Amino acid sequence: MTQIGEPILEVKDLKVHFPTPDGMVKAVDGLTFTVHRGETFGIVGESGSGKSVTCLTALGLIKRESAQISGEVLFEGHDLLKLSNEDLRPIRGKALSMIFQDPFACLHPFYRVGDQIVEAIQCHDSCDKKEARNRTVELLSAVGIPQPDDRFRDYPHQFSGGMRQRAMIAMALAHNPSLLIADEPTTALDVTVQAQILELIDHIKQEFNIGVILITHDLGVVADVAQSVMVMYAGRAVEYGSRDEVFSGPLHPYTWGLLESIPNIDRKGARLVPIEGAPPSLIRVPTGCSFNPRCPHRFDPCDKDRPELLDRGGGHPEACHLRVEDKKRLWNEREAGRVEEVAS
Amino acid sequence: MSRAASTNEPTTDTPPEDIAKSSKAVGEPLVTVENLTKRFPIKKGIIFQREVAAVHAVEDVSFAIYPGETLGLVGESGCGKSTTARVLLKLIEPTSGKITFEGEDITGLNKRQMRPMRRQAQMMFQDPYASLNPRQTIGQIIGAPFRIHKLSGDTKQKVQELMERVGLNPEHYNRYAHEFSGGQRQRIGVARALALRPKLIVCDEPVSALDVSIQAQVLNLFEDLQEEFGLTYLFISHDLGVVRHISDRIAVMYLGHIVEVATADELYNNPKHPYTAALLSAVPKGKVGTQVTTRTVLTGDVPSPVNPPSGCPFHPRCPKARQVAGGDGVPENCRVELPPLGEVVENHHAACWYPLEESEELAKAAHA
Numbered sequence: 202m203t204q205i206g207e208p209i210l211e212v213k214d215l216k217v218h219f220p221t222p223d224g225m226v227k228a229v230d231g232l233t234f235t236v237h238r239g240e241t242f243g244i245v246g247e248s249g250s251g252k253s254v255t256c257l258t259a260l261g262l263i264k265r266e267s268a269q270i271s272g273e274v275l276f277e278g279h280d281l282l283k284l285s286n287e288d289l290r291p292i293r294g295k296a297l298s299m300i301f302q303d304p305f306a307c308l309h310p311f312y313r314v315g316d317q318i319v320e321a322i323q324c325h326d327s328c329d330k331k332e333a334r335n336r337t338v339e340l341l342s343a344v345g346i347p348q349p350d351d352r353f354r355d356y357p358h359q360f361s362g363g364m365r366q367r368a369m370i371a372m373a374l375a376h377n378p379s380l381l382i383a384d385e386p387t388t389a390l391d392v393t394v395q396a397q398i399l400e401l402i403d404h405i406k407q408e409f410n411i412g413v414i415l416i417t418h419d420l421g422v423v424a425d426v427a428q429s430v431m432v433m434y435a436g437r438a439v440e441y442g443s444r445d446e447v448f449s450g451p452l453h454p455y456t457w458g459l460l461e462s463i464p465n466i467d468r469k470g471a472r473l474v475p476i477e478g479a480p481p482s483l484i485r486v487p488t489g490c491s492f493n494p495r496c497p498h499r500f501d502p503c504d505k506d507r508p509e510l511l512d513r514g515g516g517h518p519e520a521c522h523l524r525v526e527d528k529k530r531l532w533n534e535r536e537a538g539r540v541e542e543v544a545s
Numbered sequence: 546m547s548r549a550a551s552t553n554e555p556t557t558d559t560p561p562e563d564i565a566k567s568s569k570a571v572g573e574p575l576v577t578v579e580n581l582t583k584r585f586p587i588k589k590g591i592i593f594q595r596e597v598a599a600v601h602a603v604e605d606v607s608f609a610i611y612p613g614e615t616l617g618l619v620g621e622s623g624c625g626k627s628t629t630a631r632v633l634l635k636l637i638e639p640t641s642g643k644i645t646f647e648g649e650d651i652t653g654l655n656k657r658q659m660r661p662m663r664r665q666a667q668m669m670f671q672d673p674y675a676s677l678n679p680r681q682t683i684g685q686i687i688g689a690p691f692r693i694h695k696l697s698g699d700t701k702q703k704v705q706e707l708m709e710r711v712g713l714n715p716e717h718y719n720r721y722a723h724e725f726s727g728g729q730r731q732r733i734g735v736a737r738a739l740a741l742r743p744k745l746i747v748c749d750e751p752v753s754a755l756d757v758s759i760q761a762q763v764l765n766l767f768e769d770l771q772e773e774f775g776l777t778y779l780f781i782s783h784d785l786g787v788v789r790h791i792s793d794r795i796a797v798m799y800l801g802h803i804v805e806v807a808t809a810d811e812l813y814n815n816p817k818h819p820y821t822a823a824l825l826s827a828v829p830k831g832k833v834g835t836q837v838t839t840r841t842v843l844t845g846d847v848p849s850p851v852n853p854p855s856g857c858p859f860h861p862r863c864p865k866a867r868q869v870a871g872g873d874g875v876p877e878n879c880r881v882e883l884p885p886l887g888e889v890v891e892n893h894h895a896a897c898w899y900p901l902e903e904s905e906e907l908a909k910a911a912h913a
């Protein structure tokens with residue numbers, strides 16, 4: 202069982218707004234969450250809901266000129282949003298690491314994989330070439346690259362997709378980070394390789410006792426590997442809790458919709474229940490609850506008052522005006538309806 | 546080349562139309578492929594090109610699809626799903642093998658002779674962005690098949706009827722494709738594919754680029770249209786949940802070969818081929834309590850289709866073969882002899898020398 206340790210990243214009321222010719226894009230609009238050591242923190246939501254921007258902002262990778270950023274990102278006692286670029290660089294390289302969906306975002310196609318990791322090690326640690334090389338071979342073997350001594354000299358294109366992903370993870374681990382951010386790390390991979398990479402990330406988390414933020418649109422992945430889950434919609438969290446709370450007793454109509462839209466591999470199910478309509482434009486986010494134009498349970502206050510992310514008595518925070526008793530009843534009814542359909 | 550001449554001899558005595566029938570297998574199949582093989586030559590030399598090797602994209606594949614049926618085709622990237630679809634529609638020529646449509650052998654037909662059949666069989670692609678011309682209006686895109694096949698009548702009215710049917714607002718007739726969301730663009734693709742009332746639609750990853758909530762809308766649309774028009778689908782996806790949901794019958798591909806065919810329920814509840822079992826175990830279950838570490842049964846990647854392994858294509862990664870031989874060995878027949886796609890239990894075909902017993906568990910691979 203995974204032990205959850207002290208908090209390492211605390212994000213408070215984060216807002217990231219991009220001015221564009223068409224208007225202000227409110228990519229992230231008031232987000233608060235905490236990631237602990239030994240925890241895999243899953244962020245799920247549809248395309249454009251602000252998952253990547255949240256993490257890129259925490260890493261200082263969103264250019265400050267291009268966006269209006271407010272709130273706090275507390276990491277090891279520093280507010281990362283207040284640090285200058287020079288002060289941020291050592292933290293970004295060493296303590297926080299990120300892996301991306303596309304390994305070529307990190308690996309330069311024209312340089313040998315091994316040399317790139319050596320360079321990454323040397324740019325933060327003052328150690329000689331030989332030491333850095335040994336450490337690189339160690340890292341490559343730790344992430345499961347066979348014959349790391351030989352593969353050291355390969356170029357990225359000589360690696361398969363899964364191996365490139367492993368190499369990128371090796372690079373991210375070069376400085377013993379305390380927080381690893383993985384943005385859709387397995388989306389481009391086949392399912393058997395995806396299982397290997399998820400296992401690797403889980404193994405590393407326990408071995409090094411670090412925190413992991415796992416961004417994905419795949420609820421199945423989150424349910425399998427995360428301890429905590431935040432569901433995002435249009436730049437805000439709509440539900441936030443432990444994995445068991447969110448998957449066993451979801452309290453938000455958007456989460457219900459997501460859960461019901463996935464074809465289930467365990468049964469040739471009844472008809473899927475899609476969420477009607479399409480995600481909103483982030484320039485003209487609907488007033489009140491931003492999910493209200495698509496919500497089948499919309500009622501009086503929904504298009505006027507914006508629901509805050511609160512524990513309304515259901516055991517974990519959610520952002521929906523419905524009373525908790527009603528939510529529990531509605532979710533049970535929706536579940537019962539599905540079971541009945543399968544039976545018939 | 547390592548493989549013995551496997552492509553010229555049939556791998557199974559079962560004719561394509563009898564491989565793992567579903568309840569929808571009545572009458573004559575709409576389409577069959579028999580011992581279909583496609584190899585892409587790899588050439589070297591600038592002026593005098595010579596063939597130095599070949600990509601074994603599709604190897605001796607046989608199956609049939611009955612009218613009104615959905616056959617799902619699953620497998621990992623590069624296993625030959627798209628190539629199978631393109632050869633079946635004769636968008637590319639097979640290296641060998643036979644294709645029939647409504648009982649007629651279409652293998653040798655030229656472009657002009659293929660014309661009438663083109664109307665009957667349409668293809669839908671994965672990427673709703675790339676497959677639509679952004680400079681064309683919706684009306685032009687959906688109406689194109691009418692013009693290409695020089696059909697008379699009120700095109701606009703027909704197009705608007707189609708738009709309505711797939712859930713697009715007919716008033717948007719003059720809008721451009723880039724003004725639509727991903728799910729809407731995929732609906733445009735569906736409307737265009739339906740324009741000529743085809744019998745067969747080949748869907749190559751039609752929902753993979755869509756968000757889950759939108760994916761569900763499009764999958765429901767496919768089901769409704771099948772019921773309404775009696776459509777037959779070949780449905781390609783790497784997503785096992787999606788394939789199970791939509792298919793009557795499923796064929797699993799690995800390195801160009803079909804390794805298992807059965808009805809959807811049978812395949813998922815009782816996989817016979819070790820690769821199918823490994824694939825199913827790797828899918829995130831989305832169930833609280835399942836642990837990621839219990840489901841990695843395969844190590845390594847899919848081998849290259851340029852130099853496919855001898856014998857059973859799965860033998861370098863197969864956990865069952867290691868169980869049978871003990872230790873890290875592989876039985877002799879797995880290494881040298883290609884197993885035929887044979888009937889293992891009634892209406893359930895698999896290409897394996899040691900098919901799995903019911904609910905047999907695969908050993909988990911050692912951590913790499």
Ligand SMILES: Nc1ncnc2c1ncn2[C@@H]1O[C@H](COP(=O)(O)OP(=O)(O)OP(=O)(O)O)[C@@H](O)[C@H]1O
Pocket residue numbers: 219221226227228246247248249250251252253254255267418483
């Ligand atoms: N530099 C920028 N300028 C303007 N808008 C931006 C910028 N970067 C991101 N956005 C917008 O912010 C929103 C959130 O984007 P983000 O990349 O965080 O989404 P996401 O949840 O990661 O989606 P996906 O699942 O597709 O990766 C999107 O609408 C995007 O278009």
Ligand SMILES: Nc1ncnc2c1ncn2[C@@H]1O[C@H](COP(=O)(O)OP(=O)(O)OP(=O)(O)O)[C@@H](O)[C@H]1O
Pocket residue numbers: 585600601602620621622623624625626627628629783850
């Ligand atoms: N025109 C071509 N020339 C050479 N090789 C090709 C060509 N088209 C496909 N291939 C190769 O044939 C093999 C099968 O490719 P195919 O596109 O059919 O796979 P797929 O199962 O559809 O994969 P994916 O899930 O990635 O779409 C691959 O190794 C591919 O690289």
Ligand code: SF4
Pocket residue numbers: 453454455490491492493494496497498499500503508520521522523
């Ligand atoms: S606040 Fe209203 S519109 Fe929003 S999710 Fe709850 S019921 Fe639906």
Ligand code: SF4
Pocket residue numbers: 818819820857858859860861863864865866879884896897898899900
């Ligand atoms: S034939 Fe042998 S190697 Fe191939 S799948 Fe069966 S047991 Fe495994």
Ligand SMILES: [Mg+2]
Pocket residue numbers: 252253254384
């Ligand atoms: Mg993203």
Ligand SMILES: [Mg+2]
Pocket residue numbers: 626627628749
């Ligand atoms: Mg393909």
